[in-house]
Amino acid sequence: KALRDMLFDEKNNQRELFILDNTSSHSFSRTLEKIKLEESLFLIISKTGSTIEVVSLFKLLIEHFKLDMQELKKYFIFITDKDSKLHKEGENLGIKCFFIPANVGGRFSILSAVGIVPLCFCGYNAKALLEGAKACFEDFFIHKKDEILQKAYHYCTHKSANINVLFSYSDAFKGFNEWYIQLIAESLGKKQGYKRIG
Known part of the structure; x- marks a missing residue:
């Protein structure tokens, strides 16, 4: 959300990024009113793969769009730890998974697949963002600026x-x-x- 808001004018296409980050039925319904299933891809993001809000939203999306289990791989991608519950569920359902590095805590994961995958799908220049982050890292830790x-x-x-x-x-x-x-x-x-x- 932070990256999307700050990079609002940097997009290369018209794809929109909606973020469902709580189980409020009001915001869930309002957001889904703007979404057409055939034009959508849902990224389910949980480091542990067992975050209750994320799992609940995943199930609510399945119910809302009346999807059967064979259809899920067409509309969902998981971003999680390797071997997490979500990863194992993704393997069972044939859903593509991106992994969060094991040494990166969830709250520090903004420059991992958690932030980069959604930005790439929405047409942001993730390469430039990562190059900028690398330059900051080098200035601070290598060049001692x-x-x-x-x-x-x-x-x-x-x-x-x-x-x-x-x-x-x-x-x-x-x-x-x-x-x-x-x-x-x-x-x-x-x-x-x-x-x-x-």
Whole structure:
């Protein structure tokens, strides 16, 4: 959602990307009113393959469109961990699967198949996005161009600041803001040993 919102003007075709990310019957019905089955491909995305909301939405889509099991491979693609429940179900049903790398946590998976596959299907230049991400990675970790981060860290620790404020002055960043909030909340809420992550 964050990538789609930020890259809105960068598409090469008219394909639309709808995101069903909760089981609200109101948003589910409103979204499906805009969809023609024959023109649609559904990406079912769950790292573990057992996320209850995702599994529920998958079943609701089957029921809504009155699909039989032999038809599913025509309309669905799974993005999940290798050997997850979803992967095994995909194999049984003949549904194409893309995999999330095992060492990438779900909330950090935006540049894996989770983000890239939907963007490619919708005509975005995923190659340019990945090249930009690689350049940022190299600047920061290889060329050590992290001066602004060092200054921010120094300022925060010097002032004993422990509050993080994120300002975005564009609607295009709404999805990014939601992702960032989730990322911080999930990271700070997890422990590794006795230490909090994040």
